[in-house]
Amino acid sequence: MLASKLILKCLEEQNVDTIFGYPGGALLPLYEAMRDSSIKHILVRNEQAAPHYASGYARISGKTGVCLATSGPGATNLVTGIATAYLDSIPLVAITGQVNTNLIGTDAFQEADITGATEPFTKHSYLVKDAKEIPRIIKEAFHIASTGRPGPVLIDIPRDIQLENVKNVERNPEMRIPGYKPNYIGHTGQIRRAIRKIKQSKRPVIYAGGGVKLSHAEKELLSFAEKNQIPVITSLMGIGAFPEDHPLYAGVVGSHGYDYSNAVMDEADLCICVAARMSDRGVAETQKNIEKAELIHIDIDPAEIGKNISETEVPIVGDARMVLAELLKKDLHTDTSEWLKRVDRLKRDIPVLYHPNLENGMTNPKLFFNGLSEITGEDTVLIADVGLNQIWAALHYPIIKDRKFFTSGGLGTMGYSIPAAAGAAFALGNVRGTDKEKHRELITVCGDGSFQMSMAELAVISLFGLDMTILVFKNGKLGMVRQLQHDTYGKDHYSGTDLDFDLNFESLADAYHLDYMRAKSTDEALEAYKKARQINGPVIIEVDVDQDFLKI
């Protein structure tokens, strides 16, 4: 069998049904073999978007996303997307073509050392040197990407290897990764110590991160919080890990979180951190208190424990779902009624501000998201880009019931949302020719800055008639950086943050054969969305926001 065929067979065996890719010289054999494969190939418009498609696909389907690019520039274009997936722990396998084996190291045409370039932000990578190893490498890559703390794995395959003829190759070989053994079960001694700490605590708080969603621990988290009456705060990545209409919900922590959530964190005497990294942004406002309060840190990645917060009283290395299930077995008899009253007080006393005075007759994004929540269904998927739009969406669109929210939280990659939403649409089956009733409501939110970073992908969205709404908050500025300039250097200290060009979204939508609406105010935006959600297919809504609405 040709190695190129073998690669696709092995991918099929890993249940891969969709690949987001872009061909090139070093991938000619693989693309030739793809003609006979059951795997669907989606031709992206720039390799930079391919890992984001795969990421959105993975986040919805729960499977490992796959992206593909040719050698050299194709491969280097994947770099940001791979790093984005790494920082958000998204299971991803990136496959790259490479120049012929005998040309490696000669600076050949379209040669780039992609395993070297991606080494800091891949979980592991392979350069295939023997076609016989393909089954083992692909099996290992998918295993590594999807188990433990998920992440991207890269497989670099030279062109001549793809053309090799392999005979009698073992299709299901044993994996050879003795150094890879993620620990799922929490240490019983540490769990006992955690129980003691929780019992002793007067003001405990749960800090839930993205890992709760990755390990599907939402139910266990809810039961654990309810059973012991402990308030739950999430990180940006943890949004959706806990229902936001629950009485124990205490908001989003961090430099862009709610002020009251940071205040709650400040007063806690015990922080039970579940699968969060306690990143610099996450604990920016409360670092001192977290150092002062006692900390139980549950994470499947031992290196996260003690990395950002030096003193961890109880480290528990393990899977969030399994550890929470263990903790649920014990009756802790916690009495937190006083503390919960205090948390409610903080929630009331430190209100969320809506700044109606800043609207200037245009859309108030915060009120818009509140209103959007009334319109949208119980299982809506909302994907935010990076910038002001991201924080508005994260804080003002409540994730309740089966809703899902995600964004590029760790790396903060602008341009993430459009390809990620397209990948999500493929995973949801929101494609042309299928019933609207069977589609899940899908919204992507971006600014006019982030929109322009990925707008080439509109072609794919239009081509497949992906059923999704693209909300573009247009203020003609790079809002978040502009706000930082304002806050750091003072009024009018703006530099390089004016987009300075009046992009005609209507013509653009027309060029891509997309439905288009324009909304100048909050009410208009909500009305437009009501119409858009009736349409089976992609819609762009251009939403005007005043350039000085800089509050997040």
Add this chain to the structure above:
Amino acid sequence: MEHLKDTNSRRVLSLLVANNAGTLSRVSGLFSRRGYNIDALTVGTTEDEQISRMTITLSGDDAVLEQIIKQLYKLVDVIKIVELEKGSSLRRELVYIKVKANDETRSKIVNICNLFRANVVDVAPESLVLEIVGPGSKIEAFFDMIKPFGIIEFVRSGVTGLQRGKTHVAPAKKKLSMPED
């Protein structure tokens, strides 16, 4: 020679790693990327051809060392890590020193070499090359004695070592406990 002192913060790790292309760059890259100080790194084959052994000398306190070990373990190629602690391990380094020598000083230098069980491995009219193997403290003392004669250049192999007695760094048995679904 302050930088050569075997201070308390100097630690030695012994790693068993998969003998793959790229393993060395993954390990060394991790140190530079995360801002850890690495003093020396040696790598060589083991009794198992699929596994290599690295000995890394680095400086840092317990917290730093713990984080380094955890980060190293995240590398799929890293199979096992132990710290080679002073009392319970053999830690040796090979050093070549090229020192100025003339008819007057040559015999003095040779005498010092004899005291330290160092060898003279090259003799030239105006220089000698000395070879010494030993733990950090011995090498440090030897340097102090040789320095007044005028060191032209030297090379250090970096520490390599093994645990004493029966203990050995065996690859860990695979223990994969998956969540039940």
